[in-house]
Amino acid sequence: MSEILSPLKAPYPASISETLKKYPDIDGYILALFRVFANSERFLSYSGPKNLLDKNSPLSLREREIIILRCCAQLDCEYEWGVHVVGFAVKADLNEDQINSLYLGSGLDDCWPEKEAELISLVDQLIHKARINYDENPNFSQHWNKDEQLEIFALVANYHLVAFVANSSKLELEPFATRFPKP
Structure with missing residues (x-):
């Protein structure tokens, strides 16, 4: 009988341990999400630290x-929200109003410049319609070149996968993570 996905606990099989070494850790601590991936060696290898977050991305960290x-x-x-707010929001120069807006608001909020407001709209469209509405976003191809456009699509797709795994596994927040803003 199958059970709900949950994070593997050490000691890990040698091949899993080797693959997990490629994942980021915090003073040797491996995030619960990555340990859920480790339930399948194939999935762990496939979902490994994607190059979407490396310095070679055509998109800025922000x-x-x-x-x-x-x-x-x-x-x-x-x-995943909690991990990213703690790990990257300051580096990405996102302020508290912008962080709150990403959860509670929209790209129409006053805290966003035009291009970033459009980016938020694009993400919403991809999530809810699986396409970009070019009538609503006529500047898409002017703001982002083809390489950047594909990177936007890949990030949205990748974080669907992350959400599927984290939410279905009912992962508790990491002890250092932040919670969603309160309405």
Whole structure:
């Protein structure tokens, strides 16, 4: 009989342990999400630290975090939201109003410049309609080149997968993570 996905506990099989070494850790602590991935060696290898968050991304850290946090908000993934707010919001120069807006508001909030407001709208469209409405976003191809456009699509898709796993596994927040803002 199958059981609900849950984080593996050490000691890990040698092959899992080797793959987990490629994942980021915090003073040797491996996030619960990554340990859920480890239930399947194939999935762990496939879902490994994607290059979507590396320094080679055509998007800025700020753009990536806007996309990720908006996905987490729209997909009700508090686990990943909490990890990213703590780990990246300051580095991405997102202020408290912007963080709150990503969860509680929209790109129409006063805290967003035009291009970032459009990015939030794009994420919402991809999540809810699986496409971009070019009538509502006529500047999409002017603000982002083809490489950046595909990166936006890939990030939204990747964080759907993260939300599916984290939410279905009923992961508790990491002890250091932040919670969704209160309305």
